Amino acid sequence: MDSRQMQKFDANLKKALHSLSTKETYVINMTSRNIDQIRAKTYECTKNSLDLKNLIIEAKNAALNKVKMNFKIIKMIEDLNTDKKTIKSAINTLRNDIQTAASEYFLGKRLSDLQQSHSDLEKKLLNLDSIYSELQISEKKLRNRELKAKDDLENYTQIIKFHDIKQNELSPENQNISWILYIPRNNSFLQKLIIWPNFVLEEPINSNNENDIYTDGGFSLTNDGKVYFLSGKIKEVGNVIQETDKFSYVIFPGERFTLKKFALPYGFSYCGTCASYGQFIYIFGGIRANSNIGVSLRLDTISLQLIGLTVLPTKIFNANSVLFNTEICIGGIGSDILYFYNLKKNSYDKIGKSYDQNCMKLFLCDGKDLYMIFNKFILKLKKNKQNSNGVTFCRKGVNVNIDQKLRFLTYPIYYGKYFYFVLTNRIVYRLDIFSLKIKEIHTLN
Numbered sequence: 001m002d003s004r005q006m007q008k009f010d011a012n013l014k015k016a017l018h019s020l021s022t023k024e025t026y027v028i029n030m031t032s033r034n035i036d037q038i039r040a041k042t043y044e045c046t047k048n049s050l051d052l053k054n055l056i057i058e059a060k061n062a063a064l065n066k067v068k069m070n071f072k073i074i075k076m077i078e079d080l081n082t083d084k085k086t087i088k089s090a091i092n093t094l095r096n097d098i099q100t101a102a103s104e105y106f107l108g109k110r111l112s113d114l115q116q117s118h119s120d121l122e123k124k125l126l127n128l129d130s131i132y133s134e135l136q137i138s139e140k141k142l143r144n145r146e147l148k149a150k151d152d153l154e155n156y157t158q159i160i161k162f163h164d165i166k167q168n169e170l171s172p173e174n175q176n177i178s179w180i181l182y183i184p185r186n187n188s189f190l191q192k193l194i195i196w197p198n199f200v201l202e203e204p205i206n207s208n209n210e211n212d213i214y215t216d217g218g219f220s221l222t223n224d225g226k227v228y229f230l231s232g233k234i235k236e237v238g239n240v241i242q243e244t245d246k247f248s249y250v251i252f253p254g255e256r257f258t259l260k261k262f263a264l265p266y267g268f269s270y271c272g273t274c275a276s277y278g279q280f281i282y283i284f285g286g287i288r289a290n291s292n293i294g295v296s297l298r299l300d301t302i303s304l305q306l307i308g309l310t311v312l313p314t315k316i317f318n319a320n321s322v323l324f325n326t327e328i329c330i331g332g333i334g335s336d337i338l339y340f341y342n343l344k345k346n347s348y349d350k351i352g353k354s355y356d357q358n359c360m361k362l363f364l365c366d367g368k369d370l371y372m373i374f375n376k377f378i379l380k381l382k383k384n385k386q387n388s389n390g391v392t393f394c395r396k397g398v399n400v401n402i403d404q405k406l407r408f409l410t411y412p413i414y415y416g417k418y419f420y421f422v423l424t425n426r427i428v429y430r431l432d433i434f435s436l437k438i439k440e441i442h443t444l445n
Helices: 003-164 170-176
Strands: 177-183 191-197 198-204 216-222 227-230 233-237 240-243 248-252 257-263 275-277 280-284 294-301 305-308 316-322 327-333 340-341 348-349 362-367 372-376 375-384 389-397 414-415 418-422 427-431 437-443
Touching: 216 275, 227 280, 233 340, 275 316, 280 316, 280 327, 305 427, 316 362, 362 418, 372 414
Parallel strands: none
Antiparallel strands: 177 191, 191 198, 216 227, 227 248, 233 240, 248 257, 275 280, 280 294, 294 305, 316 327, 327 340, 340 348, 362 372, 372 375, 375 389, 414 418, 418 427, 427 437
């Protein structure tokens, strides 16, 4: 390239560079101007956004205020409705008060008359209630009299039949099971209770003589129909009891009762019912001169001699004993245990340990089953041969209130389907062996 061309090239290059510098300056200026414009616009947008946010907040607050105002308005409307109802009720009450006052003013006398009439009606109603109650009582009395009349008719029929039967037509067995002998509390003369299903007839016995027979001893009805009253209490001075050893009796029943007196080696009391087996009577428990002697004796009814037995493990009194199969069941005050006495071995087996020692144990036996009245219950007992413990397999509440301290006044009897027994409260009871219900049928004179 020659020098001229070089100069021209340099001139063009400088011109191009100058032109490029001018354009860059322009672009930079324009860019700076645009940035300023954008910054202004951004500031304006930010300001507008803040203004919009403030407007939204103001709108929201306005809406909330409006809602609150609406609630206030609704509450005011409800309060106005309530006030309206209250005012309306007050108006009605006032109107009723005005009407009532007017009625009381004009009808006061009428109201007084009505009140008087109401009082009179109440009195008449009370009189009617009283009359109705009296009628009910009268009806009940009439019904009871009717039932009693039917029973009396049946009883008198039985009495007539009884007196129509000649005495020698009654077998000794029937003679023994149809009456009970007992000693009255304040009288040494024997009395006889003639037993019928629904009633008892009292009469003194026709004996060969009158003797001193004492209460609270032992008593027994033997298989041959004889009745034994053993020893007893002569008198009680203060707290000291005296027993007789001279006056024990065997009574032979018949058209004319025969009494035979015999003496014992010593006296005792509170021996209760005494079991009999063969020619022997067995006596357990008892008191002598206020001491619990725990008698264990056998009376030979032929020789009238006493034989000592193995002593009971526990001393008892107010005892009762009854033959059950080939053993004798024994219980009394002073022990919570019952015993079976083995006739062959002359020994005792214990039965249970839960029978209150302060309660009487009243035994009844029909030859098949053994019953015990104890603490307002009727127990049907059997002996468990394996462990010699008594097992109660029938338990029923007594349906009459029998005091647990009462004892037999004399021996019980089994007649028909009933047991008849007399307790020291002088009441004759009847036990139905099927229903196990007890009924009071007579009170001794």
